[in-house]
Amino acid sequence: MPESGARAGTGLAEATEREFPVPTPLDGHGPARIIAMANQKGGVGKTTTTINLGAALAEYGRRVLLVDFDPQGAASAGLGINAHELDRTIYNLLMEPRSDVREIIERTTVENLDVVPANIDLSAAEVQLVNEVAREQALARVLRPVQDDYDVILIDCQPSLGLLTVNALAAAHGVLIPLEAEFFALRGVALLVETIEKVQERINPRLRIDGILATMVDLRTLHSREVIERVQQAFGEKVFDTMISRTVKFPDASVASEPITSYAPSHPGAEAYRRLARELVARGDAA
Template identity: 75%
Template structure:
C-alpha cells in the first residue's frame, strides 16, 4: 500500500487511532495466550475485486504478526502477479507453485510449501502461470472445490491459512471462497473502492448458498486511511453505517514504509518493528484472535 508522502513525522491515520476512527471506543485487545497445540487451520480468504487496496500487504503483515504470536501460519499466493511471493522475498519460478497443485502436476501440497524468513510463517508461491488456471479448470468436475481439495493435506499443520486473492471475482476467487471459513475484505478508504463491496458481499452470499455453507464475512479492514482528509473520514463513516460491527476496529493508515518493506522482501513487522504500521498489524492479529476468527 503506497503513499506519495515521504514525511514520516506526521503519519496520516495512525495518530487518530487512539480516538477510534471507526467512531467506536478503540479497545486494547489483549496479548493472546500461547497455544497448547496446533491445527486444524482456519482458512481466511482476503478478497476484493478492486486492485491496490492492500490485500497482499495485509496478507504478509497479518501473517507475520500471527506467526509472531505463535500461530503457525501458511500464506497462499493466489494471484498470477505473484506479489505475495515477491513481497516475502521468496522464489516463485523453478519451484512448485499453487498452479502445479491446482492442475494436479504435483499431488502433495507440502512440496510447494516454502519456509519464509519469519519463524512460523510459510508460503505456497504463485507466478504468471496461474493466469492460465481458469482456462484449464473450466471443464473440470467440481471445479470450484479444487483448492479445498489441494489444501486438505496441510490443514492440520497450521493454525491459520491466509489466501491472497487476485483482484477479480472469477473462478480462482470462487475457489478461495469455497475453501475458506472466513473472508476478510481490505477496503481502501476511497469512494470507488467502496462501490464494489456490495457486489463482493453478494458473491460471498452466493457461494454460501450454493457451494460452502460454512463461509462467513469475518470483517472489513479499512486501509490507506488518512484522518486528515475529509474523504477518508466520510468513506469510513459510510462503511461503518452500512456494515456496523463487521468493520474491524483496527484501521491501517497510509505510510511509505509499506513499499519500502516490499522492496526489502520482508513484513513490516520485521522491517520496521517499532513503526506504527507494524503496531497496527499486530493489533489486527490480536483483534482477530480475540474475536475468535483465529485460534
Template identity: 75%
Template sequence: MREINALGRPLSTLPEPPALSEHGPARIIAMVNQKGGVGKTTSTINLAAALAEYGRTVLVVDFDPQGAASAGLGVSPHELDLTVYNVLMDRHADIEEAILPTSAPNVDLLPANIDLSAAEVQLVNEVAREQVLASQLRKVSDRYDVILIDCQPSLGLLTVNALAAAHGVIIPLTAEFFALRAVALLTETIDKVQERINPALQIDGVVATMYDQRTLHAREVLGRLDEAFGDKLFETVIRRTVKFPDATVAAEPITSFAPQHAGAAAYRRLAQELIARGGAP
C-alpha cells in the same frame, strides 16, 4: 486514558492472545477484494507475520498470478518449478513439496507465478472445479493454525475456489468512494458461494487500509464503512505510510522491517482483534 480510534471512539482493550498448546487444524481465511490496489497483499503478509509473532503457525497461499505475496515474502516467483498452479492442475503434484519456508518465523508460503493465470481457463472442464483448492489445503490443514489466501483482484473461478475453501473472509478496503462501490458485488458473490457451495463461509470483517486522516474524503468514507458494516468493521485502521512499500522492496513484513513503526503496531493489533473475535485460534 484509552486510545481513540479513527472514528473518534475509544479503542477496545484487547487481551494478549493466549499461547497455543498444540497446532491445527487451520482456520482458512480468504483475503478478497476484486478491486486492485487496496492493500490486500500487504495486509495478507503483515497479518500473517503478526499472527506468527503471537505463536500461530501460518501458511500464506499466493493465489494471484502476479505473485506479489511470493515476492513480498522473499521468493522470486519466476524461478519456481512447483507452485500453487501445479498443485491445482496436476493430481500427482505434492502440496507439501510446493510449500516453502519464509524468512518470517512460523510463516510458510504456497507460491504462485504467471502460470496460475492459465488455471482459470483449465479449471472450467474439471469435475467439482470450485473445490480443487479446498481438497488440496485439507492435506496440510493440520500443520497450521491459520491459512491466509491472497486472492487476485477478480471474482472469477480462482476467487470462487478460495471462497469455497475458506471458513472466513477478510475484505481489505481503501477509504475511497470507488472502493466502497465495489463491495456490493463482492458481498453478493460471497452470499452465492455461501448458499450454493460453502454454507459455513462467513465475513470475518472489513479492514480499512491506506487511510489518510488528513483528508475529509477518507474520514467521510470511513464513516460510511462504519454505517454499512457496523461490528464487521475492524476497529484497527491501517494508515497510509511509505514504510509499507519500503518493506515490500526489502521483501519482508513490516513487523520485522520496522518493528517499532505504527504500521507494525497496527497489524499486531489487527491480529489481536481477529483472535479476540474468534477469527483465528
C-alpha cells in the same frame, strides 16, 4: 499524523480505542482456520495485509500458511521468494490431483510463517479448470492435507471475482475484505458481498464475512473520515476496530522483501498489524 489503528477525528463517533489482549500461547497446532483476503478492486492492500497479518500472527506463536493465489506472485515476492524461478507452484497443485502441497511449501525468514508460492502460470488455471469436475473445489482439495499442520491459512486472492477467487471462497471459513478509504472503493463491495452470498448458498455454507478492514486511511482528510463513517453505517460490527494508515513504509518493506513487522518493527504500521492479529484472535476468527 494519526497512527495506524486510531479511530479519532472530526465526523467520527468518539470512542475509546479498545485494547485486545496478547493471544495466549497454544498447546498444539491445527486444525487451521482458512481466511480468504478478497476484493476485486486492485491496490487496496490485500497482499500487504496478507503478508503483515500473517507475520503478526506468527509473532504470536501461530503457525501460518500464506497461499499466494494471484498470478502476479506479489505475496511470494514480498516474502523473498522468486516464484518465477520455481518449477512447481500452486498452479501445479491445482492441475495435478495427486500432487502434495507439502512438496512446494516454502519456508520464509519469519519463524512460523510458510508460503505456497504462485507465478504467472496460475493465470492459465482459470481457463483450464473450467472443464474440470468440481472445479470450484480444487483449492480446498490442495489444502486439505496440511490443514492440521497450521493454525491459520491466509489466501491472497487476485483482484477479480473469477474462478480462482471462487475457489478461495469455497475453501475458506471466512473472508477478510481490505477496503481502501476512498469512495470508488466502496462501489465494488456490494458486488463482492453478493458473490460471497452465492458461494455460501451453492458451495460453502460455512463461509462468512469476518470483517472489513479500512486501509490507506488518512484521518486528517474529510474524505477518509466520511468513507469510514459510511462503511461503519453499512457494515456495523463487521468493520474492524483496527485501521491501517497510509505510509511509505509498506512499499519500502515490500522492496526489502520483508513484512513491516520485521523491516520496521516499531513503526505504527507494524503495530497496527499486530493489533489486527490480536483483534482477529479476540473475535474468535483465528486460534
